[in-house]
Amino acid sequence: MSGLQKNLFQKYLERRKRKKEEAKKKKPENFFEMAISWIRTLLGAIIIVMIINGLAIASFVVPTGSMENTVMTGDFLIVNKFIYGPSTPQVIPFLNIALPFFKFPGFKDPEPGDVIVFIYPGDKDEVEPKEFQYYLKRCIAVAGDTLQIINKKVYVNGKEQPLPENAKFSRPVFDGDSYRTFPPGRGFSGDNYGPLRIPKKGDIIHLNPANYFEWEVFILREGHEIYISGGDIYIDNKKTNKYVVERDYCFGMGDNRDNSEDSRYWGYIPYENVVGTPIFVYWSWDTNKPLTQIFEKLATVRWSRIFTFID
Numbered sequence: 001m002s003g004l005q006k007n008l009f010q011k012y013l014e015r016r017k018r019k020k021e022e023a024k025k026k027k028p029e030n031f032f033e034m035a036i037s038w039i040r041t042l043l044g045a046i047i048i049v050m051i052i053n054g055l056a057i058a059s060f061v062v063p064t065g066s067m068e069n070t071v072m073t074g075d076f077l078i079v080n081k082f083i084y085g086p087s088t089p090q091v092i093p094f095l096n097i098a099l100p101f102f103k104f105p106g107f108k109d110p111e112p113g114d115v116i117v118f119i120y121p122g123d124k125d126e127v128e129p130k131e132f133q134y135y136l137k138r139c140i141a142v143a144g145d146t147l148q149i150i151n152k153k154v155y156v157n158g159k160e161q162p163l164p165e166n167a168k169f170s171r172p173v174f175d176g177d178s179y180r181t182f183p184p185g186r187g188f189s190g191d192n193y194g195p196l197r198i199p200k201k202g203d204i205i206h207l208n209p210a211n212y213f214e215w216e217v218f219i220l221r222e223g224h225e226i227y228i229s230g231g232d233i234y235i236d237n238k239k240t241n242k243y244v245v246e247r248d249y250c251f252g253m254g255d256n257r258d259n260s261e262d263s264r265y266w267g268y269i270p271y272e273n274v275v276g277t278p279i280f281v282y283w284s285w286d287t288n289k290p291l292t293q294i295f296e297k298l299a300t301v302r303w304s305r306i307f308t309f310i311d
Contacts, residue, residue, distance in 0.1 A: 057081060058276065060117055060134060061287065066254030066261065067136055069166040070115065075305060076283035077136075079117050081276035083107050090119065090275070091132050098132040103272050110139045110250045110274050112156060113164075115310055118252070119273040124182040124266045127220045136278070137252030137262050138164060143200035143271070147251055149193035149264075154253075165311070167255040174258075182267045183214040190264050199268060203245040207233050215243065218267070222246050247272065278310040 062075040071077065081087075085106030091098055110116055116139050122129035141147040141156050148154075151173050154161040175189040188194060197203070205215055212228050219226045219235065222245075226235050233240060249268035254260025263269065286300035 057279075059282075060136065060278065062136060063287075065259060066256050067115070067138070068256045068259075069168060070138075070164065070255045071136065071278065071281070071310060072284060072302070072305065074285050074287040074300075074302075075281045077278040077310065078280055078282055079276040079278050083277055084110065084116075084271075084274050087275070096132055109248070109271055110142060110269075112140055112142060112145075112161070114139045115277055116250075116252060116269075116274050117276045117278065118269050119275060121221065121267060121269060121273060124184065125217060127217060134275070135252075137254055137260070137269075139250050139269075139274075140253050141198050141251040143198055143248035143250065144203075145198045145251075146195050147193070147198060148195040149191065152191050152257065164255050167257060170256075170258040180265055182263065182265055183218075185211070185214050188264070190258075193264055198251050199245045199247075199249045201245055201248050205243045205245065207241050207243060209233070219243055250274070280310060281305045281308045 058079045058081055060077045060079045062071050062073055062077065065073045083106055085103045087103040088101045089099055090101045115136065117134055117136050120129050120133040120135045140154055140161065145156050146158070147156055152169060154163075173191045175192055178187050178189045181188045181190060181193070183196075186196075188196075199205075199218070207215060209228060209231055212233060216226055224235050224243075225237065226233070228234070235243060248271045250271065251263045252269050253262045253264065284302040284305035285297060289297045289300060291297060
């Protein structure tokens with residue numbers, strides 16, 4: 001081999017060696033770039049889902065039997081979120097972390113008879129709920145209405161309301177649950193409730209030591225400090241005997257009237273918490289059976305429920 005050939009061959013070997021070294025260096029960079037690309041894609045997909053969920057439609061799984069037989073536990077619902085006003089994302093998917101959100105004007109406010117999906121406002125003694133949850137109930141009264149239940153029959157503004165088509169009762173009249181009902185201190189039962197006016201924006205609530213605990217959590221939820229001292233009531237550190245309601249509210253009940261934790265037990269639903277109304281069932285099965293038992297789970301599919309429209 002001539003000196004020129006040796007020189008060329010040596011340069012060739014050196015080039016191959018450099019390429020191998022560069023390839024080794026690039027592998028971590030390529031893996032890093034690939035990971036960044038996957039993360040960007042995943043985040044982009046999550047953001048798109050969040051936007052769609054806030055603006056237009058969403059999926060909702062019925063967790064309890066409180067609305068039977070209108071909807072069943074394990075029904076998967078398509079929810080119209082546009083009708084009551086689209087919003088910015090309300091929760092981070094999968095993590096169930098609540099986000100501050102802005103709600104745009106909708107086509108209508110909740111009306112008596114509407115089946116509504118809403119953000120749970122919390123137990124009757126909670127200013128904020130322990131966790132972010134969507135609930136499903138039927139709106140039976142709205143802001144400014146006077147609600148009363150007499151021996152299970154619902155009256156709104158003095159007029160008896162028809163029982164929803166698929167609603168049901170499971171026991172006789174029972175008045176032993178007054179210790180659980182909302183508002184505190186009123187002594188209502190789930191079957192004999194009210195009369196009670198559903199708060200409307202601009203309503204004036206007259207406060208005194210006797211009704212202080214009825215309204216304490218309500219006013220705290222509206223974003224104000226309230227306390228009682230020496231028989232005097234203070235809101236935002238100012239002594240007062242009245243409060244002006246700042247939002248509109250509605251009242252929700254389950255169609256499974258005797259097995260429903262609803263507004264009778266935890267309170268009013270702000271209009272801004274109402275996020276949509278279910279349209280139809282797109283899937284239905286036993287959600288209590290684990291996916292590890294897939295064949296047994298598939299055997300629980302309720303084919304007759306699929307594409308059932310909700311009214």
